[in-house]
Amino acid sequence: MINLTIDGRAIQAEPGKTILEVARENGIFIPYLCYHPALKPIGSCRICVVEVKPGPPRPLPACATYVAEGQEVVTASPRLTAIRQELMKLVLINHALECPICDKGGECELQELTHALGVPEVDLTAIPATSPPDYESLLVERHTDRCVTCGRCVRLCRDHVGAMAINFMQRGYFTELGSGLLPLDCEFCGSCIDICPVGALINKQFKYRARAWEVTKTEMVCPFCGGGCTYELHLKDGEIMRVYNGETALLCGRGRFGWPVLSSPERLRTPLVRVNGELKEATWEEALTAAAGGLKAVLEEAGPGALYGVGSPRATNEANYLFQKFFRAGLGTNNLDNPARLHYVKALSALGQVFGWPEVKEADGPHPKPPAYTSPFTVKEDTKGSGFTFVLGFLEELPRADAALILGADLTPELPPLGWGVNAARQKDDFKLVVANPRGTKFDRWATVSLRYKPGAERLVVAGLMKALLTAKPDLAPAVPAQGFEEFKESLKKFSLKEYASRAGVEVADLEAAAAILAQAQAPAILFGTELLSQDKGDMNALALADLFLLVGKPGTPGSALYPVADKANTRGVCELGVLPDRLPGLLPLDSPAAPAFWGDKKVAQQPGPTLLEVLDLLEQDAPEAPRALWALGGDLLRWLPNRSRTEKLLGKVKFMVVQDAFRTDTAKLADVVLPVAIHAEQEGSFISSTGRLGVLKAALTADGVLPDWQIICRLASALGVPMSYRNPAQIFAEFARQIPLYAGLAPKKAVGKTGIPAELKGTFVPFDLDISLPGRRPFTLIIGKVLQHSGSYTTHEPCGTLVVTPEGAVSLNPEDAAQLELKAGDKARVISSHGEVEAKVALDPLLPAGVAFLPEHFAQPAAQMLTLNSNLVRVSIQKA
Amino acid sequence: MILPLIKGLATTLRYCFSKPITLQYPEEKRTPYPRFRGHPELVINEDGTRRCVACTLCMVVCPSNAIRGIVPAEGPQHEKYPVQFTIDLTRCIFCGFCQEACPKAAIKLNNLYELAQYNKEVLILDIERATQKKPEMRAPDWL
Ligand code: SF4
Ligand code: SF4
Ligand code: SF4
Ligand code: SF4
Ligand code: SF4
Ligand code: FES
Numbered sequence A: 001m002i003n004l005t006i007d008g009r010a011i012q013a014e015p016g017k018t019i020l021e022v023a024r025e026n027g028i029f030i031p032y033l034c035y036h037p038a039l040k041p042i043g044s045c046r047i048c049v050v051e052v053k054p055g056p057p058r059p060l061p062a063c064a065t066y067v068a069e070g071q072e073v074v075t076a077s078p079r080l081t082a083i084r085q086e087l088m089k090l091v092l093i094n095h096a097l098e099c100p101i102c103d104k105g106g107e108c109e110l111q112e113l114t115h116a117l118g119v120p121e122v123d124l125t126a127i128p129a130t131s132p133p134d135y136e137s138l139l140v141e142r143h144t145d146r147c148v149t150c151g152r153c154v155r156l157c158r159d160h161v162g163a164m165a166i167n168f169m170q171r172g173y174f175t176e177l178g179s180g181l182l183p184l185d186c187e188f189c190g191s192c193i194d195i196c197p198v199g200a201l202i203n204k205q206f207k208y209r210a211r212a213w214e215v216t217k218t219e220m221v222c223p224f225c226g227g228g229c230t231y232e233l234h235l236k237d238g239e240i241m242r243v244y245n246g247e248t249a250l251l252c253g254r255g256r257f258g259w260p261v262l263s264s265p266e267r268l269r270t271p272l273v274r275v276n277g278e279l280k281e282a283t284w285e286e287a288l289t290a291a292a293g294g295l296k297a298v299l300e301e302a303g304p305g306a307l308y309g310v311g312s313p314r315a316t317n318e319a320n321y322l323f324q325k326f327f328r329a330g331l332g333t334n335n336l337d338n339p340a341r342l343h344y345v346k347a348l349s350a351l352g353q354v355f356g357w358p359e360v361k362e363a364d365g366p367h368p369k370p371p372a373y374t375s376p377f378t379v380k381e382d383t384k385g386s387g388f389t390f391v392l393g394f395l396e397e398l399p400r401a402d403a404a405l406i407l408g409a410d411l412t413p414e415l416p417p418l419g420w421g422v423n424a425a426r427q428k429d430d431f432k433l434v435v436a437n438p439r440g441t442k443f444d445r446w447a448t449v450s451l452r453y454k455p456g457a458e459r460l461v462v463a464g465l466m467k468a469l470l471t472a473k474p475d476l477a478p479a480v481p482a483q484g485f486e487e488f489k490e491s492l493k494k495f496s497l498k499e500y501a502s503r504a505g506v507e508v509a510d511l512e513a514a515a516a517i518l519a520q521a522q523a524p525a526i527l528f529g530t531e532l533l534s535q536d537k538g539d540m541n542a543l544a545l546a547d548l549f550l551l552v553g554k555p556g557t558p559g560s561a562l563y564p565v566a567d568k569a570n571t572r573g574v575c576e577l578g579v580l581p582d583r584l585p586g587l588l589p590l591d592s593p594a595a596p597a598f599w600g601d602k603k604v605a606q607q608p609g610p611t612l613l614e615v616l617d618l619l620e621q622d623a624p625e626a627p628r629a630l631w632a633l634g635g636d637l638l639r640w641l642p643n644r645s646r647t648e649k650l651l652g653k654v655k656f657m658v659v660q661d662a663f664r665t666d667t668a669k670l671a672d673v674v675l676p677v678a679i680h681a682e683q684e685g686s687f688i689s690s691t692g693r694l695g696v697l698k699a700a701l702t703a704d705g706v707l708p709d710w711q712i713i714c715r716l717a718s719a720l721g722v723p724m725s726y727r728n729p730a731q732i733f734a735e736f737a738r739q740i741p742l743y744a745g746l747a748p749k750k751a752v753g754k755t756g757i758p759a760e761l762k763g764t765f766v767p768f769d770l771d772i773s774l775p776g777r778r779p780f781t782l783i784i785g786k787v788l789q790h791s792g793s794y795t796t797h798e799p800c801g802t803l804v805v806t807p808e809g810a811v812s813l814n815p816e817d818a819a820q821l822e823l824k825a826g827d828k829a830r831v832i833s834s835h836g837e838v839e840a841k842v843a844l845d846p847l848l849p850a851g852v853a854f855l856p857e858h859f860a861q862p863a864a865q866m867l868t869l870n871s872n873l874v875r876v877s878i879q880k881a
Numbered sequence B: 001m002i003l004p005l006i007k008g009l010a011t012t013l014r015y016c017f018s019k020p021i022t023l024q025y026p027e028e029k030r031t032p033y034p035r036f037r038g039h040p041e042l043v044i045n046e047d048g049t050r051r052c053v054a055c056t057l058c059m060v061v062c063p064s065n066a067i068r069g070i071v072p073a074e075g076p077q078h079e080k081y082p083v084q085f086t087i088d089l090t091r092c093i094f095c096g097f098c099q100e101a102c103p104k105a106a107i108k109l110n111n112l113y114e115l116a117q118y119n120k121e122v123l124i125l126d127i128e129r130a131t132q133k134k135p136e137m138r139a140p141d142w143l
Helices: A019-025 A078-092 A109-117 A152-161 A191-195 A253-257 A259-263 A284-302 A317-331 A344-355 A395-400 A416-426 A442-446 A458-472 A485-492 A497-504 A508-520 A538-552 A571-576 A612-620 A644-652 A666-670 A709-719 A729-737 A815-820 B002-017 B057-061 B097-101
Strands: A002-006 A009-013 A049-053 A072-074 A140-142 A167-169 A176-178 A201-203 A216-221 A230-236 A239-244 A272-275 A278-281 A307-310 A359-361 A384-386 A403-407 A432-436 A449-451 A524-528 A562-564 A629-632 A656-661 A673-676 A685-688 A694-697 A780-785 A810-813 A828-832 A837-844 A852-856 A873-880 B040-042 B067-074 B080-088 B107-109
Touching: A002 A019, A009 A019, A049 A078, A078 A109, A152 A191, A152 A416, A191 A201, A239 A253, A239 A259, A272 A284, A284 A307, A284 A629, A284 A656, A284 A673, A284 A709, A307 A317, A317 A571, A317 A685, A317 A709, A317 A729, A344 A538, A344 A562, A344 A571, A395 A416, A403 A416, A403 A458, A403 A508, A416 A442, A416 A524, A432 A442, A432 A508, A449 A508, A458 A485, A458 A497, A458 A508, A458 A538, A497 A508, A508 A538, A524 A538, A538 A562, A571 A685, A612 A644, A644 A666, A656 A666, A656 A709, A685 A729, A810 A815, A810 A828, A815 A837, B040 B080, B057 B067, B057 B097, B097 B107
Parallel strands: A002 A072, A307 A629, A403 A432, A403 A524, A432 A449, A524 A562, A629 A656, A656 A673, A780 A852, A810 A837
Antiparallel strands: A002 A009, A049 A072, A140 A201, A167 A176, A216 A230, A216 A694, A230 A239, A272 A278, A272 A673, A359 A384, A685 A694, A780 A873, A810 A852, A828 A837, A828 A873, B040 B107, B067 B080
8 A cells, every 4th residue: 555645635546556546546636638447547638637746846646647656736826726727728719608408408527627727718819610410410410610630439449449430639638529431330339428528429319318317317228138237227207318327438339329229110109919820919918818728728637737837138137947847846847948148158067067057055044134136145254156157258357357268259249238348358468369260350459369260160169279288288287187198188189280270271270379368368258158058069069168168277266267248138137037947046956955945846847858959959840748739938039049941840839828028029920829028128127148236127117008027927837836926136146046046145236156156166178079060062151140230139120229230130241252153242042951042132341352242130021040950051052132 | 833744745746746656557657777677588699599508597496496397308409498498477586587597598587467367377488489570689788
């Protein structure tokens, strides 16, 4: 600790902090303009000047001067006031001063500073330098004449968003903000809007709709992806005005601009019941009676095993918990699963094999009456944690990694916060980045090594990396006790390093360079996404990465962790709350000694149910144990399961289907009863983000005709003879949190596994399959994946704000391939696989290698899963339509 | 004894022949002083457009919540203007704060003072009724 005085007050501060930071922490006011807590200081506006002794005779910028022992800082004096006022006059010299119509009015830092510094009037004149406002963009409006050239947006966009879309243009007095004469590289995240101290960058959705002081603010978690960002929802008269993040300013476009989907005309507002083969609108009473009647008939006829449940990564922890409770405690079966089976669950099972399933022993509690959404357990001295949860990364720690491997993920579209985390880590000089992807991605530009492998060759790349690591350093030993290392090394001997490289389509030297980076790193992070997990052998890919982490990872060092992408708002939560055929809430095994406590005297069934994919096989074989009825808590099965025509056919065999969803999805169209659910701020509840953060949704909007999932489940379960009644989601949270010591210390905004539980880690090397063949002979390999402006399918409904950026799904091709096929951007192409075909517009993407095409998964049309068999990779031919 | 009586009658007599200081209201109306504060109204430009930019400052400053329901909209030239604006004269206390707060000289208190009504509804002015019929500003007390 450093001792200094500010304005005569003795203060202790941490070394490495700036005077401004320390002053802010101690409630001492120093005016500032170009500084922002989320950015590195540049010390350009000089409004924050303070007198520092010992130091030079001139005042120093507080935002860019570090505290030092024995420093005496003076923050206010006539000289400082004179300097600050003079600087403010220069800032205001050409300012538009249109506060009455400026949306920033009332929350404008320039207004506040002018008042705080008592700038009387601007007695300077200058030639006017104004460029007209830029009204082009439908999301961000730019008023150059209000800009104070603080450079916050430039730094945020370049250093954190990683887009470099805004730059200073011209110099000196004429400096203004523009694209910097580069092609526009904007991600339309709108983060620059929230960091701008003035009204130079305006949120188009908010423009002229409310004044800053008229809104009521609700802090809540973003429900659009697994990033778990927290933002403020600003409402006026019960209507959403904007989404705002004043703290870090970072949000992605779908989080910031996606909320208009809530009022989409395509949303379901009344329940639907199938009458004479057609879905008809019905009241809640009628629909719930019909649903209960249909399910009861099946259950009575064929027993409790005849009903299968599909949980939802869109629904809250509370809803998913109740859902599995209905099956386990009510019906006594484990016949349920969730759509993350196709990707995230594969990562969990691989991690479980290598690091063991999570367990926490000796947590203190449960204490009575914890606050809402807080675990009743606390961490005490001898609390011990083990299992893979403790090798999973936390978002806050990612910037502390000194090396990162991004494999099989176009990181920003898959999970924007991970992209921001890597960008933050990149600000350290010694940070090294390895990017491995068949396609070129944004992060290639900062990569120390880029590996461009053949689609589907992830395992070979990882095996090659490990081979190179072990060749360079034969005595390399894992940081935690590990079994099976010798046998594992044997399994790598199947190919030589050269063979690994050539089979994966990469250079040996690159593999060696990447391996050297990982070997030298003190805190390597490994990030991977659904692109690699969605392959049919996605579990093998995850296994390879878990093995790699066991070999090079430094568990326990902040930042060194595995970061698998859980793509939707609650993909991680739906799994952790036990909507899996073989795991109970808290990821406990069915035979866990803690299991009997779960539902009172009702025993937990020991027989795991079939997985979602096995259910389809059972239906195909007309097996007697195939389900007769399906209750889907969302999750548009037709859109997300591979081989859509097969799924459609097999779901047709299900006698009775109840679907809860917010939209009339293709799966809902097959259902017998469709129950419309509340989403976003229409309901309360909690989510667990991809990196384990507990986010809480607040019910700030009125639900117009729809009901929250948990209420629907309570009513339907009660009608089926499994009485359930809860006052609110917080009560449900309290119920399951009592069963889950893993969540000890968990509270809103805290992360699972990051609550101070000391972890005892050990691992087992598990060999993985090295066969990467992709069936078929068609010329192109099509990758089905995610695009930045969409998350799941919600954002594809009008009037979602991001639709103005990416209105439809196009098949991307390398320009040369396209030229050979005589296709231009915008042409219609037929994409044909052996299972189906779709028609899609063509987009050209020079970042795609020859022979590889890309199609986004989000849209109803083109329906990407028409083409697939059992993986997100498929061989296709492409023709002009 | 008689003297005060004569004095009084003399005064009466004098007033009989001087100009009366009362008005024959309502046949005759008084012209208020220039700074008289009548009810607030929205000022229009020479071309008939309202000066108001819907900044809501008048609504914020109004101590008796007489101004409400200002609904802003964006015009073709990206200008901001109100599409709804309510002045509730049953609440207005004629303090003139709105006039003082308005950065665009778009609201002013006129010199109308005959506001007694049997029907309260008449006193709740919508944007059309709150707007001046012809452009008029009273220079001395403006800004
Ligand atoms: S940026 Fe601030 S000072 Fe400038 S016009 Fe807008 S509100 Fe007024
Ligand atoms: S919207 Fe996002 S990507 Fe675009 S300029 Fe602003 S910060 Fe950069
Ligand atoms: S646009 Fe805003 S954030 Fe960017 S330099 Fe100008 S004032 Fe600063
Ligand atoms: S990154 Fe995900 S959680 Fe964050 S704002 Fe975007 S959609 Fe929401
Ligand atoms: S203060 Fe003036 S410009 Fe603002 S809303 Fe009131 S009348 Fe309109
Ligand atoms: S805030 Fe310190 S120089 Fe601008």
